Amino acid sequence: MKNVALITGASSGIGKELATIHAENGNDIVAVASNLSRLQDLRDELDAEYGVNVIIIAQDLTEEGAAKAVFGAVQEAGIEIEYLMNNAGFGGHGKFHERDWEQDARMIQLNVVVLTELTRLFLPIFxxxxxxxxxxxxxxxxxxxxxxxxxxxxxxxxVTSFSNALAGELHDSPVTVTNLMPGATNTGFVTSSGLEGTDMFSDLGSPVRVAKAGYDAMMRGEIDVVSGLRLSHRITLSLVPFLPKRLVLSQVREGQEVKAR
Ligand SMILES: NC(=O)c1ccc[n+]([C@@H]2O[C@H](COP(=O)([O-])OP(=O)(O)OC[C@H]3O[C@@H](n4cnc5c(N)ncnc54)[C@H](OP(=O)(O)O)[C@@H]3O)[C@@H](O)[C@H]2O)c1
Known part of the structure; x- marks a missing residue:
């Protein structure tokens, strides 16, 4: 296998587009997600279109020991990973004290713990x-x-703090860590996170464009990349450190209130 990228959350949305870009360049993939049939479809599509090898690992990454299981499968198959794209993640809408704790615990496990553990497993090799x-x-x-x-x-x-810190630790190494910050993007995330009908998710960016921005920034070894954000939101975000905290909190809260489904 050649220039292999291990991509979590490759079965849909931004991760699927990252896989497609990598395949377009003639490179091979280890695609990880929980939905087996979507992974099989991805493998068949990329094989037919670009003739690349796609190994699929159907794994619910929130399960105990999932990161080690993925790492173990890759090692056992003798696959050398060149690119690690920690992309799988989900959100969840509602007041914290009213939300299902198990859902939030799974979110922390996937978005934080698994991302960190996979990085810890692969980075020493890199x-x-x-x-x-x-x-x-x-x-x-x-x-x-x-x-x-x-x-x-x-x-x-x-994720942003961790990724940026690693980039700082690796300042004298050819190994790079890039942090991709998408704005509201048109993927399954919007419905799975209960964000339909909110102002913040009324105008959605393209996952193709977000993935391309992230992929190119990774290839250049950039530290941060923001993509899919309207200019007005970019300006507002850059002003956040100078604005009163109560104003920031009310703006974000109002943007995320469900107005219509
Ligand atoms: N869309 C946005 O507006 C937006 C904005 C900023 C950041 N992001 C981030 O972008 C990343 C990709 O999300 P997306 O927007 O592309 O949404 P998406 O289409 O819902 O994709 C999420 C991916 O994560 C995988 N995943 C979810 N739970 C999993 C689990 N328990 N185990 C293994 N894989 C799991 C999903 O695969 P399976 O369903 O097959 O498990 C899917 O491939 C996430 O980290 C998200 O937080 C999204």
Missing amino acids: VERKHGRILNTSSTASLVPGPLQAVYYATKAY
């Missing part, structure tokens, strides 16, 4: 052999607190 790139899908949500998605925003703040 550093030792002096090549390899990591792309972590965070969110513009990482830049502000998120009333009505409190846990999700906090998980993404972790």
Whole structure:
């Protein structure tokens, strides 16, 4: 296998587009997600279109020991991973104290723990052999607190901080860590996270464009990339550190109130 990318959440949305871009360039893939039939469809599509090898691993990454199981499967098959794209993630709408705790615990497990553990498993190999790139899908949500998605925003703040810190630790290494921060993007995330009918998700960016921005930034070894955000939102986000916290909280809360489904 050649220039292999391990992509979590490759079965749909941004992850599927990352897989497609990687395949378009003639490279092979290990695609991880929980939905087996969507992974099989992806493998068949990319094989037919680009003739690349796609190994699929159907794994619910929120299960105990999932990251080690994925790493073990790759090692056992003798596959050398060149690119690690930690992209799988989900959100969840509602007031924290009213939400199902098990759902939020699973979210933390996937968005934070599994991303960190997969990085911990693969990064020493990348550093030792002096090549390899990591792309972590965070969110513009990482830049502000998120009333009505409190846990999700906090998980993404972790991803941005963690990814940027690793980039700092690797400043003298050819190994790179890139943090992708999409704005509201047209994927399954919107319905699975209960965000239909909110102002924030009324105008959605293209997952193809977001994936391309992330992929290109990873290839250039950039630290951060924001994609799929309207100019007005970019300007507002850049002003956040200077605005009163109550104003920021009310703006985000109002943007995430469900007005119509
Ligand atoms: N869409 C947005 O507006 C937006 C904005 C900012 C950041 N993001 C981030 O972008 C990333 C990709 O999301 P998306 O927008 O492309 O949404 P999506 O279409 O819902 O894709 C999510 C991917 O994660 C996988 N996944 C979810 N739960 C999983 C589990 N328990 N085990 C294994 N895989 C799991 C899904 O696969 P299965 O269903 O097959 O398990 C799917 O491939 C996420 O980290 C998300 O937080 C999205």
